[in-house]
Amino acid sequence: MQYFCSNGHSTSPSFAQEPGLTIPKVWDCPRCGLPAGPDPDNPPQAPRVEPYKTHLAYVKERRSDADGEALLQEALDALRERGIIS
Structure with missing residues (x-):
């Protein structure tokens, strides 16, 4: 699965295939730390600090x-x- 952040970065983490394992809907971008989601056209917004x-x-x-x-x-x-x- 590929994840996209609001800075335009993408990442493809690998997950084990185990019964009952759920793949997260949001993943932290390894380049900038912002949340990343599976939709490249609508990435999650940065949390308000x-x-x-x-x-x-x-x-x-x-x-x-x-x-x-x-x-x-x-x-x-x-x-x-x-x-x-x-």
Whole structure:
């Protein structure tokens, strides 16, 4: 069976002929790593990759600016009570 990726590469992996063995519908292209399928005119699309998010980005998704200010004020008050800052 021949597989085709969206970059125009093709590959022909060999599979053993065993009872019950199913041939995969999608195969990773050995040249570029994109998914490849059996239809040369309609290869599978590349998966969408989400950009890396920092811890701060995740926190900002969950908390509003007002929540952040309240937490900061609470932490500063606790430090003032302990005499660490004035």
